[in-house]
Amino acid sequence: MKKTYILITLITALLCYIYCRCSFPKYSKNDKTSKTKVTEMTELTERQKKVLESEGLPTDIDKLSYQQKSGIIHIEKAFEYLDDKYPGVEFEYLSHRPEGILGSQLTKFVPAGYDKEDDRNIVTVERDKFENKYTDDYMCVVTRKPIENVIDKYAESYFDVDNVKTFAFVGGTDLKYGDIVSEETVKGTTYTSIAFFMPENICSEEDLQKFADVITKWNDENQMRCTFRATIVSENDFKEMDDSIFDNYFGKYKLINDISF
Numbered sequence: 001m002k003k004t005y006i007l008i009t010l011i012t013a014l015l016c017y018i019y020c021r022c023s024f025p026k027y028s029k030n031d032k033t034s035k036t037k038v039t040e041m042t043e044l045t046e047r048q049k050k051v052l053e054s055e056g057l058p059t060d061i062d063k064l065s066y067q068q069k070s071g072i073i074h075i076e077k078a079f080e081y082l083d084d085k086y087p088g089v090e091f092e093y094l095s096h097r098p099e100g101i102l103g104s105q106l107t108k109f110v111p112a113g114y115d116k117e118d119d120r121n122i123v124t125v126e127r128d129k130f131e132n133k134y135t136d137d138y139m140c141v142v143t144r145k146p147i148e149n150v151i152d153k154y155a156e157s158y159f160d161v162d163n164v165k166t167f168a169f170v171g172g173t174d175l176k177y178g179d180i181v182s183e184e185t186v187k188g189t190t191y192t193s194i195a196f197f198m199p200e201n202i203c204s205e206e207d208l209q210k211f212a213d214v215i216t217k218w219n220d221e222n223q224m225r226c227t228f229r230a231t232i233v234s235e236n237d238f239k240e241m242d243d244s245i246f247d248n249y250f251g252k253y254k255l256i257n258d259i260s261f
Contacts, residue, residue: 038069047079048072051093071096078107078125081134086177089138091123092116099129111141118245120144120169139177140170147186151194151226154218158211165197165243188223196230197249199238205257208232212261232257 041061044052049059057068064072075096082091090112099105105127114121121144125136148168155164174189175181198208208230219226233241237253250258 038066038073041069041073044072045076048076051075054093071098074098074105074127075107078109078127078134081125082109082123082136082138085136086138094122099127104129111138114141115245120167120246139173139175142181143173143175143186143190144168144170144192146181146183147190147192147226148194150183150187151192151224154215155196155211158214159198159202161202163199163202163238165238165241167195167197167243167246169193169195169246188225190225192224192226194226194228195246195249196228197238197241198230198232199235200232200256201235203232205232208257208259212259216261227260229258229260231255231259 044059044061052059052064052068052072058064061069075093078096079091079093082089091109092112094108094110094116096108097103097106107125107127109123109125110116110121111123116122121141123136123138123141125134127134145168147170148166151168152164152166155166156162170190170192172191173186175185179185203211212228212230215228218224219228231250233249233253233256240253241249
């Protein structure tokens with residue numbers, strides 16, 4: 001009986017997960033944050049129409065269901081939050097996930113000028129359902145390239161070759177919107193995970209460990225706040241990698257040697 005209950009619980013959770021991952025949200029009529037606004041909604045903004053078009057939905061308000069109206073209200077509120085916090089920055093809507101038992105409401109955007117095919121460029125606006133407050137990670141997107149450049153230059157200087165691919169994943173930063181973001185200001189203010197890829201012709205397993213020891217010391221001395229993963233791959237696999245976008249290279253190619261530090 002206990003095993004049956006656990007199985008039913010897992011299946012229910014899986015169905016809820018699939019439901020919550022739908023591209024356009026489905027809201028309950030008990031959604032207190034938008035119930036009144038949905039019933040009072042009489043027209044759509046141009047931005048709302050553009051979002052609906054991207055989802056293949058009608059732009060005539062009378063043809064939208066209650067759930068669709070509720071969803072577009074939440075998306076617009078996320079847009080307005082970004083407008084107020086980052087004046088002058090344009091964002092393109094990508095997707096929306098409503099609140100559910102598995103997580104908060106998430107609306108995803110990409111800033112103008114950034115490649116949306118790279119997940120590291122995606123800005124996620126999260127709404128706290130208890131306090132109705134919003135948070136986002138836009139500054140993590142903005143600071144990624146400068147810190148990536150800093151680390152990449154160090155790695156290439158160490159190996160004395162332009163043959164190292166460096167990918168930065170920023171988890172947080174002390175810099176705020178309006179602060180100067182540069183290769184100097186991101187040092188010591190940005191919390192980053194770094195992935196290195198090197199071809200086997202320039203780096204042996206012993207070389208990789210020596211590099212790990214040296215860059216760890218440099219990281220500590222300069223308070224860089226980085227963690228690292230360094231990987232050796234074949235020359236052919238290395239040549240196939242596009243260093244302008246990260247595409248799950250850890251699962252895509254054979255890792256000859258791989259260490260984290």
